[in-house]
Amino acid sequence: MGKGARMTDSPLIDLLSQWPGRFRFGRLAVALRSPERLDEDVLVDAVLRGIAEDEDEQSVFDSLLQEGELEAAGYLLEHGPLPDRAGLSSRLQALADRRQELRDDLRDRRDALRKRAGDADLALPELDMAELERSCAVSWTRTLRLLEIAETALEKGLAVGRQALRARLAEREEQGAADPAWAESSHALIDAGLLRIAARQIDDGTRSTGPEQVPALPAWNPELSPAQLLEWHLDPVQRQRQVRYAHWVPADDSARELLEAYASLDDGGFGAAQRFTAAFNAYLHSDDFDxxxxxxxxxxxxxxxARAFADPEIERFRPVGNLDLFIGGPETREPEGLDAMPPYVAVGAALAAPADRSPCAVLVLRDLLQLATLRTGRSTALVRLLGRQWPLTTFVGRTPVALDERLGPDEATRWSTLRWILDLTGLGGIVVADALAFATGWDPELLHLFLQALAERQGRARGGERWLSRWREERQFRAAVEDTVLRTLGPSRVAHIAFWAALTAAPAGEEVTADELLAVAQLTADLVPDADVLTAAMAGLGRLRLTAQASAEQVRLRRCGVLTFLGERAEQRLETALRDWAADSEAAASEDHGHAVRLWEARRHGLNSDYEEYLAVLEGATPAADIDARLERLERQTAEFSADERGVAGTTDLVPMLRETIGLWQQAFPGVRVETGGPDAAVARISARAAQALFYELLANAGEELAGSESGRVSVHVEPSGDEWLVDVRDNGAGITYPPGREDLVFRAGRSTKGESRGDGLHRARDIAEAADGALLLVSRSDGHPVFKGAHFRLILAKG
Incomplete structure (x- = not known):
């Protein structure tokens, strides 16, 4: 048989196919599944590599799983002489998990291709998802080849589209209709593949937003010597002779002076430092450099x-805009005594960039040579260089709460801010932003966790976009993700049961009714919590940012990557949660209710500086007496607190804030039903913590009125009215019993119909509303609605 000849009819193939030892040679086992593609070279290579790697059947199985050869791995389980047949169930589970991981990866890649095509205004060749999933169940390598066909077609379309847009842009420039900043922005969009936005910008002459429209630094050739290039800049004779450096000519006089001032730092001294400071500020077009x-x-x-964060789109990360600059002496290798300073920039001939992220970001000569070529986008380009060295907290904040506030209240603002965070930190572009948004469902706790993980893996071969598609493979990170989701529910065992039952009953994104949730729990275990307790816990899922809607009648969790992953494990987790609860159901019920009440009562202290610390204590194993003592201290501080503009300034989407508040409220008052209504989003001009405190006081008032009632009902409705939002809260209680005409007493400090030492809540709520340029009104004392005949309060807040 000739070298390279196919071996479909070879007796050797028949012999090897029956040989029991074939499973010790992973690639041979795979190759024998497709004899039509097997030749002598493949056969010899498979056997020799199997011998060299000293594989056994288990390592072959693991290798096949890792490579995505799922059909071959399944064949090995079914026919191979694997040791420890008792472990077959765990291997079958590993195979099922890997199949799901690759299916999710496939969908992510398909969605990324579709997004790239959409951004480029191109028609992507139709992807037969059914065929791709069939191929994925057999061989991931084969599936990737199918995807590569679509990717190649897309790249060809992008190349044609880029060429056409560059020609149109050149025409505009020749006509003198383009200013340099606009033209460079258009080129940046074309380079980024955002052809649809670029085309619109070229046609109508407007300027788009986002990091993609800011020109990137010129690519650096590793063979280029920064010192030689600087010498070329400084020597007029060399500039005439070395034409190969022509594209590194400084963009203007300020850029040329920046390089010359840097060269003068070799001599050291105050004058050189002052010259560089002035040159750096002039380069950034600062009017204050003198x-x-x-x-x-x-x-x-x-x-x-000055003006280091001058671009309006990045000033959100440092509103003051100024940046400390350390200029090292000729022999200084690192700054001293500056550890307590906020992130700053350092320059100096002997300085070297730190190995890890640090508050000190060093600009080396190569960076300055690249910056000097830019005519526009200078401040953003500078922050890009620094942001890759600074701590991630510079841009995302130290806590998920800080990240949430920075992202903003509406999805458009969050999307823009996330793209800038990824761009300035060097963690990725628009594809990574899209993957993060889907994986986390915009939950700030999860997003903070994923961003930290991306930063830790930055620069690794399996980091960035590649890691995002495979995070499920890391056991430790999977556990951190699950813990992050469940942490919001606290230690409540019934809340955990409700969560896992909801994911077991239907995939995330689909509605689950109370009957369906109860049925799932009852099918899983003989002993389950009472229906009222479980439906109250279901309503309490509203406190999760991953919940789209929640009540005692139904719940719908958001479709996102994390919940899709957790849904695959939901049935097993539900069994465990029910077993733990049944082990001591009476004690669990008492602990759950006590924790729910504490979480609810903590809401009124959101404007207190110790609020976050108190929440952390609640989630720990602190004794109840210590928790109560901390709560008493919080209450004293809150009683002395006076609302002002600083505490209420900000913007908040009232809809998720209400959903989260009502979720906690229903667990504290499990017998009372609540009805909600309003738009999908309602962004108001008030901080999140101030809105939280307002909603607490209004709902606490209704909950205390109806506590213990089997027919208690509360209505919360949000609606727009001009440039304001109206939040109406009604209940079917007894109403306000003050005499007619004295309704104002309800807002007086220390006045309450519920007894002594009460009456500060609504007084405080009105103060907060007025500090936010809003109002809190008592619309009717009672009988203002045919069903909700109790008190009717209206909160008025300005639109954000």
Whole structure:
């Protein structure tokens, strides 16, 4: 048989196919499944590599799983002489998990291709998802080849589209209808593959937003010597002779002076430092560069870079805009005594960039040479260089709460901010942003966790976009994800049961009724919580940011990557949760209710500086007496607190805030039904913590009125009215019993119909509303609605 000849009819193939030892050679076992593609070279290579790697059947199975050869791995389980047949169920589970992981990866890749095509305004060749999933169940390598066909077609379309748009842009530039900033922005969009936006910008002459429209730094050739290039800049004779450096010519006089001032730092001294400070500020078009002071400190000089965050789209990350600048002496290798400073920039011939993210970001000569070529987008390009070195907290905040506030209240703002975070930190582009948004469902706790993981893996071969499609493979990170989701529910065992039952009953994104949730729980275990308790816990799922809607009648969790992953394990987790609860159901019920009440009562202290610390204590194993003592201290501080503009300033989407508040409220008052209505989003001009405190006081008032009632009902409705939002809260209680005409007493401090030492809640709520330029009104004392005949309060807040 000739070298390379196919071996479909070879007796050797028949012999090897019956040989029991074939399973010790992973690639041979795979190849024998497709004899039509097997030749002598493949056969010899498979056997030799099997011998060299000293594989056994288990390692072959693991290798096949890792490579995505699922059909071959299944064949090995069914026919191979694997040891420890008792472990077959765990291997079958591993095979099922890997199949699901690859299916999810396939969908992510398909969605990314569709998004790229949509952004480029191109028609993507139709992807037969059914065929791809069939192929995925057999071989991931084969599936990737099918995807590569679509990717190649898309790249060809992008190349044609880019060429056409560059020609149109050149025409505009020749006509003199394009200013440099607009033209460079258009080129950046074309380079990023955002052809649809670029085309619109070219046609109508407007300027788009987002990091993609800011020109990137010119690519650096590793063979290029920064020192030689600087020498070329400084020597007029070399500039005439070395034409190969022509595209590194400084963009203007300020860029040329920046390089010359940097060269003067070799001599050291105050004058050189002052010159560089002035040149750096002039390069950034700062009008204040002549007033910037330079101070001598240990190892060098300290100055200020004004307008470093001058771009309106990035000033959100440093509203003041100024940046501390350390200029090292000729022999200084690292700054001293600046550890407590906020993130700053450092330059100096002997300085080296730190190995890990640090508050000190070093600009080396290569960075300055690249910056000098830019005519526009200078401040953003500078922050891009620094942001890859600074701690991630510079852009996302230290806590998920800080990240949530920075992202903003509406999806458009969150999407824009996330793209900028990824761009400025060097963690990825629009594809990574899209993958993060889907994986986390915009839950700030999860998003903070994923961003930290991306930063830790930055620069690794399996980091970035590649890691995002395979995070499920990391056991430790999977556990962290699950813990992050469940942490919001606290230690309540019934809340965990409700969560896992909801995911077991239907995939995330689909509605689950109370009957369906109860049925799932009853089918899973003989002993389950009472229906009223479980439906109250179901309503309590509204506190999760991953919940789209929740009540005692139904719940719908958001469709996202994390919940899809957790849904695959929901049935097993539900069994465990029910077993743990049944082990001591009476104690669990008492602990759950006590924890729910504490979580609910904590809401009124959202404007208190110790609020976050108190929540952390609640989630820990702190004794109840210590928790109560902390709560008493919080209550004293809150009683002395006076609402002002600083505490209420901000914007908040009232809809998810109400959903979260009502979720906690229903667990504290499990017998009372609540009805809600309103738009999908209602962004108001008030901080999240202030809105939380307002909603607490209004709902606490209704809950206490109806506590213990089997027919208690509350209505919360949000609706727009001009440039304001109206939030109406009604209940079917007895109403306000003050005499007619004295309804104002309900807002007086220390006045209450519920007894002594009460009456501060609604007084405080009105103060908060008025500090936010809103109002809190008592619309009717009672009988203002045919069903909700109790008190009717109206909160008025300005639209954000």
């Amino acid at each position: 007033r910037v002071r330079t101070e001598e400190i240990t190892g060098g000089y300290l100055a200020t870079v």
